[in-house]
Amino acid sequence: MTRWSRGxxxxxxxxxRVVFTRKGTPSRIEEYPQxxxxxxxxxxxGAQLAVDGLSLEIPAGQIVGxxxxxxxxxxxxxxMLTGMIEPSQGTATICxxxxxxxxxEVKRRVGFVxxxxxxxxxxxxxxYLEMVAALYAIPEEAARAxxxxxxxxxDLSFETLTDxxxxxxSKGMRRKVVxxxxxxxxxxxxxxxxxxxxxxxxxxxxFKTLIQTLAREGKTIVYSSHILDVVxxxxxxxxxxxxGRLLVDGKPDELVATRGSGTLERLxxxxxxxxxxxxxxxDFAKTFRP
Amino acid sequence: xxxxxTKEDLSQHSASAASPERVLRRLFLTLFLRGRSAxxxxxxxxxxxxxxxxAVSLAFYALFGLFALTFLRQPVFALSVYLHAMTLVFLGMxxxxxxxxxxxxxxEADILMHRPVEPRALLWAKIAVLTxxxxxxxxxxxxxxxxxxxxxxxxxxxxxxxxxxxxxxxALFCTGSVVLIYQLCLRWFGRERLExxxxxxxxxxxxxxxxxxxLAPQLLIHVGPKNLELRAGSWWxxxxxxxxxxxxxxxxxxxxxxxxxxxxxxxxxxxxxVLWLSFGKLAKxxxxxxxxxxxxxxxxxxxxxxxxxxDVLVHALPIRWWLRDPVARASFLLTAAYLAxxxxxxxxxxxxxxxxxxxxxxxxxxxxxxxxxNGGFGTGFTAIYLGIIPMMAxxxxxxxxxxxxxxxxxxxxxxxxxxxxxxxxxxxLCFLALPLVAFFVxxxxxxxxxxxxxxxxxxxxxxxxxxxxxxxxxxxxxxxxLPTEEARSAERGLSMLAVMVVSMALxxxxxWAWSAGWFRWLLAVEASVATILYLVFFRSITKARWxxx
Numbered sequence: 074m075t076r077w078s079r080g081x082x083x084x085x086x087x088x089x090r091v092v093f094t095r096k097g098t099p100s101r102i103e104e105y106p107q108x109x110x111x112x113x114x115x116x117x118x119g120a121q122l123a124v125d126g127l128s129l130e131i132p133a134g135q136i137v138g139x140x141x142x143x144x145x146x147x148x149x150x151x152x153m154l155t156g157m158i159e160p161s162q163g164t165a166t167i168c169x170x171x172x173x174x175x176x177x178e179v180k181r182r183v184g185f186v187x188x189x190x191x192x193x194x195x196x197x198x199x200x201y202l203e204m205v206a207a208l209y210a211i212p213e214e215a216a217r218a219x220x221x222x223x224x225x226x227x228d229l230s231f232e233t234l235t236d237x238x239x240x241x242x243s244k245g246m247r248r249k250v251v252x253x254x255x256x257x258x259x260x261x262x263x264x265x266x267x268x269x270x271x272x273x274x275x276x277x278x279x280f281k282t283l284i285q286t287l288a289r290e291g292k293t294i295v296y297s298s299h300i301l302d303v304v305x306x307x308x309x310x311x312x313x314x315x316x317g318r319l320l321v322d323g324k325p326d327e328l329v330a331t332r333g334s335g336t337l338e339r340l341x342x343x344x345x346x347x348x349x350x351x352x353x354x355x356d357f358a359k360t361f362r363p
Numbered sequence: 364x365x366x367x368x369t370k371e372d373l374s375q376h377s378a379s380a381a382s383p384e385r386v387l388r389r390l391f392l393t394l395f396l397r398g399r400s401a402x403x404x405x406x407x408x409x410x411x412x413x414x415x416x417x418a419v420s421l422a423f424y425a426l427f428g429l430f431a432l433t434f435l436r437q438p439v440f441a442l443s444v445y446l447h448a449m450t451l452v453f454l455g456m457x458x459x460x461x462x463x464x465x466x467x468x469x470x471e472a473d474i475l476m477h478r479p480v481e482p483r484a485l486l487w488a489k490i491a492v493l494t495x496x497x498x499x500x501x502x503x504x505x506x507x508x509x510x511x512x513x514x515x516x517x518x519x520x521x522x523x524x525x526x527x528x529x530x531x532x533x534a535l536f537c538t539g540s541v542v543l544i545y546q547l548c549l550r551w552f553g554r555e556r557l558e559x560x561x562x563x564x565x566x567x568x569x570x571x572x573x574x575x576x577x578l579a580p581q582l583l584i585h586v587g588p589k590n591l592e593l594r595a596g597s598w599w600x601x602x603x604x605x606x607x608x609x610x611x612x613x614x615x616x617x618x619x620x621x622x623x624x625x626x627x628x629x630x631x632x633x634x635x636x637v638l639w640l641s642f643g644k645l646a647k648x649x650x651x652x653x654x655x656x657x658x659x660x661x662x663x664x665x666x667x668x669x670x671x672x673x674d675v676l677v678h679a680l681p682i683r684w685w686l687r688d689p690v691a692r693a694s695f696l697l698t699a700a701y702l703a704x705x706x707x708x709x710x711x712x713x714x715x716x717x718x719x720x721x722x723x724x725x726x727x728x729x730x731x732x733x734x735x736x737n738g739g740f741g742t743g744f745t746a747i748y749l750g751i752i753p754m755m756a757x758x759x760x761x762x763x764x765x766x767x768x769x770x771x772x773x774x775x776x777x778x779x780x781x782x783x784x785x786x787x788x789x790x791x792l793c794f795l796a797l798p799l800v801a802f803f804v805x806x807x808x809x810x811x812x813x814x815x816x817x818x819x820x821x822x823x824x825x826x827x828x829x830x831x832x833x834x835x836x837x838x839x840x841x842x843x844x845l846p847t848e849e850a851r852s853a854e855r856g857l858s859m860l861a862v863m864v865v866s867m868a869l870x871x872x873x874x875w876a877w878s879a880g881w882f883r884w885l886l887a888v889e890a891s892v893a894t895i896l897y898l899v900f901f902r903s904i905t906k907a908r909w910x911x912x
Contacts (some may be wrong), residue, residue, distance in 0.1 A: 152477075155476075155477035156476070156477060157472065157473075157476040157477050159651075177479045177481065178479075180477060180478060180479040180480075181479040183477065185477040187473045187477075189470070189473045191470040191471075191473040191474050192474060193390070193394060193471075193474065195393070195394060195397035196390075196393065196394075196397075200393075204386060204389075204390050205478070207383070207386040208383050208386060208387075208475075208478045208479065208480055209478070209479065210383070
């Protein structure tokens with residue numbers, strides 16, 4: 074059994090703890106149905122509306138594919154939900170904590186793999202992971218043990234982690250370190266922004282199994298990606314946004330069946346104007362004829 | 364592969380783990396010492412060079428601090444004003460150069476902003492590291508001064524202790540002031556313009572510190588320690604921050620006059636106010652500044668009536684002819700864009716060139732200040748010394764934070780980097796050397812009797828294109844193609860020394876030829892030699908092939 078602390082005082086909330094069984098089903102889910110809840114979440118950059126009043130609820134144990142074309146507002150939404158940028162309007166709660174007023178509590182319960190995969194390049198992998206662990210107040214020995222588990226999972230050598238600086242890592246190795254850093258503190262909610270970028274085929278397969286297992290363990294996973302067939306296979310719910318607005322939200326197979334699209338990719342292109350792009354690509358390719 | 368790990372209650376962790384503040388301080392110190400990006404393959408490789416550089420810098424500062432010996436048997440106030448003035452300049456340069464990168468790092472936001480860390484804790488950790496390194500530098504520079512103070516005419520045994528305290532206060536004041544400037548920029552001008560403002564503020568602070576560093580010794584030489592001491596009670600000295608901290612030294616370990624107590628109070632009050640404002644009152648703005656780093660704010664499009672000025676310039680004669688090679692033109696445009704827009708490049712180029720400019724200005728003013736209408740060595744030296752500008756700039760422009768993007772040059776079907784080098788060289792001549800030449804011509808034009816010395820600029824102008832070519836020798840001036848960590852300042856120092864020796868010699872000859880009536884002959888010979896050398900260098904650069912990676 075795992076106990077997730079909800080707050081230091083706990084007195085002003087309905088329940089100070091939520092308890093998950095090892096099988097991942099919240100035992101008191103009726104008290105705590107939604108792990109992520111967005112209410113009219115909006116972000117403006119100057120005159121541009123990046124996220125336009127998103128309202129969603131995501132319960133524990135779900136893997137949600139968060140999709141949209143470039144500039145749709147996916148990364149901005151994820152950055153708001155991880156406390157990296159402030160919403161212009163609306164709010165969200167994560168594990169029952171308000172994003173605006175209890176930001177640190179939210180951050181303690183969230184893991185995030187940003188699209189950039191940025192790391193401090195002049196640290197070794199181990200130094201970086203230990204630094205991250207320390208920020209979540211994980212004792213050194215416990216952190217070391219967890220890091221070893223991840224090393225084994227990702228087939229990294231401990232020597233690489235201790236001797237090589239992150240600047241010298243390949244893109245895939247660096248991505249593995251970033252994923253490890255996001256999961257090190259065992260967060261109940263994890264946001265992945267293009268997590269497979271740079272991973273080789275074996276690591277990608279392992280990673281997909283990992284997130285499915287994590288979801289079964291009761292974690293909520295929001296998975297943003299452009300690789301739609303992976304989303305179709307891994308996620309049990311898909312949200313598609315465009316121009317900051319919610320377009321569809323539902324189970325992938327149901328959405329595909331309802332819309333008669335055949336595949337998630339077709340559904341996506343239908344909704345986001347991809348057909349037009351396909352035609353333009355064909356015309357453009359013709360201009361390369363000798 | 365089994366990812367299952369022991370689940371623990373997060374609340375149990377905090378008891379035995381290091382505090383986030385301590386972790387962050389250790390992190391930022393490590394990053395500062397090793398550099399932000401490391402391309403070395405092993406832990407013991409590249410990053411240590413930064414620590415070594417710091418050690419060399421500390422030794423250099425300690426050596427430079429020996430100049431305090433010239434204040435032996437002088438009053439405490441004069442010695443302290445000198446020490447604090449120079450300390451402020453050095454620290455100003457250091458903090459201005461480091462603060463932007465340390466305080467607002469875009470990549471860092473992606474790594475740390477979603478972690479459970481208070482922005483205030485981040486700010487404090489960064490400030491602690493900046494202050495710590497500032498104290499190292501200040502300590503190294505003031506080391507000799509501590510003992511010189513004991514031998515001051517009015518010095519007491521407590522001078523080393525008091526001076527150490529006042530130096531620490533000055534380091535805090537300096538760091539706090541730079542941070543405060545950033546915070547105020549953020550508050551007054553908004554997040555949207557943060558990036559541009561930070562660059563401008565940083566470049567201006569660095570240039571001001573460098574210029575002050577060159578002017579302060581000149582001022583002290585002209586005013587003299589005794590005069591300075593006599594004016595300790597003057598109202599204007601209260602406007603100079605170094606005098607405040609010197610006042611603290613004088614009040615406790617010197618003559619303890621009312622004036623020095625007033626100055627000491629000013630120093631303590633100013634330091635407290637700066638610290639309160641920058642680390643307390645405006646700390647909230649730091650958080651919004653960090654968030655601004657994560658926000659891609661679309662800039663309001665300015666309505667352009669026509670093409671960009673750079674585009675117009677490269678298509679206008681004679682530049683169009685000068686840049687008829689398309690690769691050289693592309694390289695010219697790239698260099699110009701980075702000189703105008705890139706924060707990192709601007710921060711390295713302009714503050715590096717500022718001290719170079721002070722030398723000719725001082726020579727020029729001395730030439731006409733003391734021997735008005737005479738012209739001579741100073742004018743000749745000024746023009747020839749300007750050759751250092753394109754040479755240095757070309758070398759600095761080889762480095763960039765986006766160095767990996769320069770792979771595009773190697774992928775392109777080019778046998779060698781010659782055309783790229785020519786583009787950089789021409790951009791530097793066009794945007795850095797020519798405006799400076801125009802500035803010095805203007806100065807000579809304005810100074811009484813200066814116009815008669817204008818021809819003395821010619822020997823320097825003839826060598827200018829040659830110096831720029833030397834900077835590109837062996838085709839090693841590919842723009843923005845090397846990591847910034849690889850910038851080798853020692854090599855640059857050596858070439859600067861060589862240029863200075865040549866400049867001295869040539870300006871001596873020019874000065875002699877001017878007074879002996881051989882000036883036209885000198886120009887003819889110099890132009891012939893310069894043309895031959897120019898052609899040789901030009902050809903070798905054009906024929907240069909890519910260095911193997």
